[in-house]
Structures are given as structure tokens and as C-alpha cells.
Amino acid sequence: MHYVTVEGLTKSYGAGPLFKDISFHIEEGDKIALVALNGAGKSTLLRILCGQESPDAGTVWIHKGVSVVMLEQQSDFDPQKTISANIFSQSNPVLAAIRDYELLTDEEEGEPDLDKLTAAIERMDELNAWHFDSKVKQILGKLNIHHLDQRMGSLSGGQLKRVALAKVLIDIGFEHRHTLLIMDEPTNHLDINMIEWLENYLDQENVTLLLVTHDRYFLDSVCNEIMELDQQQLFIYKGDYENYLEKKAAREESDRASVEKARNTFRKELEWMRKQPKARTTKSKSRIDAFEEVKEKASVRLEKQQLELNVKMSRLGGKIIELKKVYKAFGDLKILNGFDYTFKKGERIGVVGKNGVGKSTFLNMLQGIEAPDSGKINTGETVIFGNYDQRGLIIKEDVRVIEFVKNIAENFPLADGTKVSAAQFLQLFLFTPEKQYTYISKLSGGEKRRLHLLSILFRNPNFLILDEPTNDLDLPTLSILEEFLLSYQGCIIIVTHDRYFMDKLVDHLFVFEGAGEVRDFPGNYSQYRDWEKDQNEKGKEESRNEPKVVAQPVVETPQPAAPAKKMSFKEKRELELLEKEIASLEAEKKSIDEQMGAGTLAYEQLEPLSRRVGEIIQLLDDKGLRWMELSEMG
Template sequence: MNYVSAENLTKSYGLKVLFKDISFNINEGDKIAIVAKNGSGKSTLLKILMGKEIADSGSVIINKDIQVVLFDQEIDFEGELNVEEFMMTLDSPPIMALKNYHHALLTENADDMDKALNEMEIHEAWDLENEMSQILTQLKITDLQAKMKNLSGGQIKRVALAKLLVETRAQHRHTLLIMDEPTNHLDVDMVEWLENYLSKAMVTLLLVTHDRYFLDAVCDIIWEMEDQNLYFHNGSYATYLENKIIREENLNSTIDKAQNLYRKELEWMRRQPKARTTKSKSRIDDFYETEKVAKTNTKKEKLELDFEMKRLGNKILELKNINKSFGDKVLLKNFSYQFQRGEKVGIVGKNGAGKSTLLNIIQGFEPYDSGSIETGETIKFGYFSQKGLQYKEEERVIDFIKEIGENFPLANGRTISASQFLRLFLFDDQTQYSPISKLSGGEKRRLHLMYVLYQNPNFLIFDEPTNDLDLPTLTVLENFLLQFQGSLIIVSHDRYFMDRIVDHVLAFEGDGVIKDFVGNFSEYREAKSQDQNKKTQVEVREVPKKTETVSTASVAAAPNTKKKLTFKEQRELEMIDKEIPELEKKRTEILEKLNNETDYEKISVFSADLEKISDRMDELEMRWLELQE
């Protein structure tokens, strides 16, 4: 089923052409990632598909039977709503059934409850309520009564993401899910859960992300936006890179041939008389086409980072028995660590565990409760924080950089001007003299990165540096950091970035405990997983041999309750007692069909149905036990 068809789309802002005459199709089940430099038009293209922007020319046809849903960087919400109310603002039959059910629970009206339960059955809202609960739990959204206006930026993003996933699940129509950087503000556990959720979900997806592991796990089609064109690649991120190299090599070969032909034809053009025949006019037309190809500029502006780092002394940074708490919450407990020259340390842990607090303590931005810190006299910190740039609203890019200095020292002893340094970061002359407020989010992040490096630090501290940076810039940044001779601390949830850069991990494991692990991020995760498996095996061995089991029959025949339950729990228990026998009956019927069936396709369908019923029965039995307790 075709979801979207676009033909000859063109979009410009002033003199800047984002894309020109691009065409594409999106079909049911496609999982597409868009890759491009910041400013190439990724977000603009998404907004055109959503109807929030209008193309200069071309057409977009969206199938009338589909719903287009967008997860954007900017979240609209009413601040006075609590989380639960915000989640319930969705407009779909299952959500309306849930609203009516919750209303009936409050009023305790028997007629309203009967009607609500009937709606819940018709619209399969029980499953949706269960999935909503699971999504909120996985995204660590626990206080459903919290006002939206009181949430942090990261919490708002997670609540919005949960709502989007529930909305996609609740729609009975076919849905195109559009996501712009969904992994920002998620910790590693959340990213891996979302990765697993989207890779298994039967959704049609158009995605912009800088997370290469996430991209490879979720998407199998890559759209590359470059030089106002759109290129298509089937396969992984590595396949896209290979295809890109081949395309550029073929283009260079074509240009070389055109240049050789151009030189020959140029001589012929110079010898020709003014009066020309029809035949010669045709050759002249071909000449100008050849000239156009021959003069194609394939030289790409690349971000190149190579500067003269300030000298590091023998003493770098040493922390001794650092303690830090906020009330009863312990973030650091007797933490000691001595940083070495050239060491690249990754810091990982759940949100709120104290990672950013440690960075602030190291730089003297925040006091610690006890302990001591010794910082080398030659140390100059360069801090790339999540807060972003602090600038005056109308301040120009070039003036902002010149406040640090007119020139910048290079590794070879030369210097370059602030304007030349800006060009290394892909800021053309027009952009340099534009107000910073006019830059895109990604361009501001790139300027922030440049601002940090322009101060020539020898100890870099990066707090979530990959957010909103495009993949080309990330690749160059990674290559630079690998060559960086100073010390480096990175806090990041980007697993690919961490695997490439860090050789040491400090893991915040809660209650002030920080584990010191030698190796990259994936190696740390593997070691942690093995430790957890060993712990689980020990716990299993300690369980007494005799355990009580509850059969399906006994669950179905058990009394409704032995302890006092709330009205909602009482109704839920009654529904479970009703549903389990029905599922048993369906299970028996499917087993009989399987025993008598020889058609492979039908066997596959029956087996899938049987698995769903078994999973649902397991789920109901566990919930029944919880209510009985």
C-alpha cells in the first residue's frame, strides 16, 4: 500500500536552495532514515509532509486512508494538565473508551460501568491501557499526577514520546510515524527499549537520528540528502557509506572524461566561422552540456580540526574521597580518581545519577560536601554543555567568535583568522554575518562546538555532545578526538560515539557508587550483563524447591476476591475470571485445527494466534495472582 508520493519537490529560503526536484515514495512497512548535514533540509522535508511547510514547487500526495503522526523537537502542551490528562488528549475510539471507563470508576454508576466495559471490549482498550502503562514505565514516567509545566525538558520529551507511541498504537487507521531525533534526552536503557520496540512494531517509519546503532537496528532504507538531491540506499549505515563513495568516484570519472572532451571541443569552437550549419549548432549545444559537466565542482568543504593544544604539565586532575548529596540523595560517595594525560574517559549512568554534577564539581561550578580536588596549573577546561550557547539575540556569528580572539593557532605554527576558522566549521560568509538567533538548532550546536575548541583547551569535557549534531560533523569530531593529545571526559548516551572514543568507563550505579571499568562502552555493558546473569542464577538457586503453582483451571474457578479490593480492582478481577475461560476455549479450538491442518500457511497463522493467546493467558494469570495477594 502506497502511503506517500512526492514528485519534483523544490524548497528554498532566500538564495539558499535546500532541495530541488526530488521525488520519492513511502510504502507500508518502510522504515526509512534520513541522513544529511545540518541545514540540508531534513526537518523542512518532514514539515512539508506534515503540512506545516509548503514546497516552492512540486506535489505531495498522501493516501487519504492514512494518519501522519510527528514527533518533533518542539513539544506543544498545556502546562496545567497533568501527565495522565496529557496522555488522554488523544482523539481515538480506544482512548475515548478508556476515558469513559475511568469516569465510571469515579462515579461508581452501574449503568455507566456496563456501558464503559462494553466499549472497552469493542475497541480492545484493555490491551491499549496495558501497553500505555508499559510504555510509561519503560520511559521512567512514574508520577502521572505531575503538572506538565513542572517537568524538565527531558521529561517533557519522554512524555511526548510516550503519547506518540500510544497514539500510533491507538489509531485504527494506517499510520506513518515521523520522528525527528527521538533518542535525545533518553538514557541508554530507554534507547535500547525504544530500538527494540520500533524494530518489532508493525509501523511505517520516517526517522531522523544521529545514533548509528539505533539507525541500523530500526531502519533498512536510508535517504541521503546532499547537494540539493535525494539518494536512496537499501541496507545498513555502512552500506550507505560504501554506496556514497562509489557514487562520488563515478562522478569524478565522468567529470574527468567530460574535461578531456571539453578541451578538444573548445579548440573546435575557436576555429569555427560565425555562420554555422544546423549540424554545427547541434555540436555547439552538446559542447555547452559538456562544459557544464566538466566544470562541476566536486570539492567538498570538510570540517577539519587540527590545532596547537596548550601544553599539559605533569599534574592533570586528581579527586580524593569526594562526597556530594542533595538531601537524602547521595550522588558521590568517597569517589577518588586520578586523570592521566591523553586519557579518554566515558561517564555513563541513569538520568539524575549525578553525572552532570560531577562535571560541575570538577570545573568548580558546584561545591562538594567533603574531599579534595587538585587541578594542574596548566589545565584549561573546554566545556561543551547541554545548555547550549549563551548569546545576545542579535549578535552576529563572526562577532561572537571574535570576542575570544581575532586569530587561532594551528598545529603547524601558523594562525588563521576567525572567519577562516568559521569556514572550517562550514559557516559560509553569508551565515557568518547573520544573527545567531537565525541559525538552526544543529547549526547552533556546531557553533557551540567551535566556540569551545576556539579557546584552545587541553582538557575537554563533553556533556551529550552528539545531540543535534549531523552525522558528517560527528564523524569528523570523532576522528579529531581520537587524535586529541589532551585529556577528555564524555557523558553520552550515543553508544557508537562512546565505542569509538573512550577507553575507560566510570559508571554511576546509584547511591553514590561509581564503578571504574577499563574498556569501551559496549565492553562495559557486556560485563555488566554477565554480572547480572550470574546474580540471577544465584538467586534462582536460592529459591526453595517446593513452590506453589496455580493452574489455569484453578485461576478460572477461584473466588473473585479474598481480601478487600478497590472497585476498579474488583471489576478487573471479574473481567479476568471471565476472559481466561474464553481464552482456554479458543486455545483448544486452535489446537484441534492445528492437528488436522496440512497447509503450511494456515499452520503459520494458527501458530501465531496460539502464541498470542498463550502470552495473554500468562499475563492474566500473573495479574490474577497480584490481585489475590
């Protein structure tokens, strides 16, 4: 089914267009990533597709049967409303019934009012809402969203992002079919486990997707096409991120050859133009028109940066940072439990662990911002920290980009004794000469993040602490940052949920496992995940192969049995529903097997049925395990 057609779209802000005369199509089942420099118009294009902005020219056609759902970078929630009121805001009886049932059965709220609970269950039965309720439970559980009666104004930025994501996933799950899901940086503020779950969820769901993301593993896992906005034009690449890089490099090489050829022709034609008399013939008029076309081609600016920095880093002495028997806790939450470590020159350490285990506290302790409960942290006198944190750029007054950088330093020293000017350093990080004279308040969110990062690096620290450096940065900037950091001679500590970025840069990990335990793992994140999976498999294998000891009968005085854990009302109800759902799924699977075995179906009919059988098998496995758990309790 044809979802979207965009033809001749143009949009301008200020002097020049963001994009000019672009066209593309979106078909059902497409999963497309949109990439571009920050400030090139990605978010603007998404808002135009959603009807939130209007183009200057061109048309956007969306099939009347398609609904568009968008996850924005910053969601506008009513701070006085509760989580449940915001997530289940659709005026739909099924979602309203699920909301009421979930609030009544929230375990944190104690025993529910029995009359209200009975009425809620009857309403769920009446609307046949139980199947969709299980999907809602999965989404809320995986995104760690609980206490649905909390007010939105009390949530952190990361919690708000997860609530917005849950709302979007529930909306598209309820819409079922013909939905275009648009996502702007969906992985920001998610931990790695959540990102991996979201990858699998979007891969399995039959959803048509257009997303902006800086997470290249996520992009590769979810998307099968890449659209790039570059120099006001749109380029389309089928395939994964690596294929995109190869095709883009080939296109840029072809562009350079075309521009160079146009410039050679332009020089010859310019000489001819200068020799021509004012009164020209009809024949020369056509040559003049052709000259203008050549001039336009020859004037194309190739933005590919050739500047490479061999950094002259501030001297780092023999003593860097020593941590000896360091303990830190907040109440019952242990952060470090006797942690010992001595940093060495040039180390590149990734810090990983679930949200809330103390990663940011650890970074603050290294810098002396927070003190340990006991133990010692000794920092060398030559250490100069560069701390890139999540708070972003803080300025006292609005200034131009170039002025802001020059207030830090006029030049950046290189290893060969030469210097790079503030303007050249800005160009390396993709701030064009025109953009350098823009006021900071006029920059996009991603451009501000890029400038903040640049300002940290420009101070020439020898111990970099990067806390989620990839959030809101575009892919071209990330590539430049990676190249810069690969040649960096100082120490680097990185906290990031961007697995690609971490794999490329770190040589070992501090894994915060909880309860104050920190594992020093010798490898990058992907190697750690492989090791973790191997350990889990070994544990399962050992459990299966563990010899069973046959106990000798012993005559004992009978003791009263320990009281078994009683099932709650909610668990009893869940067990009843599971039995019905399992029977229904088995019947559906049998029916589909019979249809497929008859040999009378066309291919286009077989494909969705085959996919549904896979879904049913997975559901039967999940529900069967839960049924066994509840049965043992009964």
C-alpha cells in the same frame, strides 16, 4: 499497501533550493531513516509530508486510508493543561475512559472516590478498553511518566519530550493499522534504557516509519532503508548504516571521476568556443548547447572535506584533577559517597547512569561550579576546560557566523607551527563559505549546535567536558567530530546516550549506580552492557542452584502471623481482568494453531497469524507472571 508517493518535489528558502525535483515511495512496513546535513531540509521535508508546509513544485500523494502521525523535535503543548489532558487529547471515548480510570487509580493521589471508580470501571468494561489500557500503562511506565495531573508548564525539556513521545505511541497504538509514523530525533532526552526499550517497541510493532535520528545503533536496530538528502538531491540505500557508508563512498568516488572527466572536456570545449567566429553554423550550435551541459557538470562542487587537523593542544601539566574522599548529596539523594580518582593525561571517560543520579552535578564539581559537601577536588594550574553543555549557544546580539568565530580567535594553531584560519576551521565543520556569512539567527537548530561545539573546540582547551554533544547533530558532523576527538591529546569526559559515539571514543566508564556509588568499568558501553547481562545471568543461575536447607522441626509457642499485605481495590480488579485476558489469549492461540495446522492457508495468510502467535506467547508470559504476583498477595 502503497502509502506515499512523492514526485518532483522542490522547496527553496532564500537564494537556493533545499532540495530539487526529488521523488520516492513509501510502502506499508517500510522503516526508513532520513539523513542529511543540518540545514539541508530534513525537517522541512517531514513537515511537507504532514501537510504543515507546501512545496514550491511537485506532488505528494498519501493513500486516503493512511493517517500520518508526527513526533516533532519541539512539541507545542498548552502549558496550562495537565499531562493526561495532552496525552489523551483525542476526542475518542476509549481514550477518555482510560484517562479517567488512570487518574482515579493514580497511587500518588490516595484512595479514589468509590462511586467514581465504579463508574470508570463500568465504562472501561462497556468499551472493552482493558487491553489497550495495559499498552498505555507499559508506555507510560517505560518512559517514566507519572503524576498525570501535573501541568505541562512545570515539566523540564526532557519530560516534555517523553510526554510527546508517549502521546504519539498511544495515538498509533489506538489507530491500529495504516499509520505512517514520522519521528524527528525521537531519542533526544531519553536515557539509554528508554532508547533500548523504544528500539524493541518499534521493531515489534507493525508500524510504517520515517525517522530522522543521529543515533546509529538505534538506526540500525529499527530501520532497513536510508534516504539521504545531499546537494539538493535524494539518494536511497537499502540496508544498514555500514552499507550506507560503503555505497555513499562508492557514489562520491564515481561523482569525483565524472566531474573530473567533465572538467577535462570543458577545458577543450572552452578553447574551441573562444576560437569560433560570432556567425556560427547549425552544426556548431548543437556543439554550443552540448558545451553548456558540460559546463554545468564541470561546475559541480564536491563538498568532501580534505582538511585534517594535527592539533597543537594547550600544554597539560603532570597534575590534572585529583578527587579525594569526595561526598555530595541533595537531601536523601546521594551523588558521591567518598569518591577517589586521579585523572591521567589522554584519558577518555564515558559517564553513564539513569537520569537524576547526578551526572551533571559531577561535571559541575570538576569545573568548580559546584562545591562538594566534603573532601577535596584539586585541579592543576595548566588545565583549561572546554565545557559543551545542553544549554546551547548564547550570544548577546545577532552576528554573522564568521564574525562570531573571529571574535574568539582569528586562527587555530596546529602542531607543525602553522595555523588554520577561522574560515578554514568553519569549512572543516561543514560551514560553506556562503553559510559563514549567514546570521546566526537564520541557522537551523542543528547548525547552531554545530557552531556551539565548534566554538568550544576553537578555544583549544586541554580538558573537554561534553554533555550530550550528539543531540541535534547530523551524522556527517558526528563523523567529523569523532575523527577530531580521536586525534585529540587532552582529557575527555563524555555524557551521552549515543552508544555508538561512546563506544568509538571512550576507554573506560564511570557508572553512576545510585546511592552515591560510582563503578570504574574498564571498557566501553557495549562491553559494559555485556558484562551487566552476564552478571544478571550468573545471579539467576546461582539462585536456581542454591542448595535448599531442610530445617529441623522445632516446637515453638505459636505466634500471631504477620498481617499479609492486603490487595488494593485496583489490584483485585487487575487480578480479575488478568484471569479473563489469559483465558481469552489461550483460546485465541488454540484457534490460530488449528487454522495453521489445517494446511489450507496461503502464505500471505500464514505470515500475520504466525506473528500474532508470537505476540500471544509473550503476552501470556507477561500476564502469567503478574497473575502469580497478585495471587501470592491474595
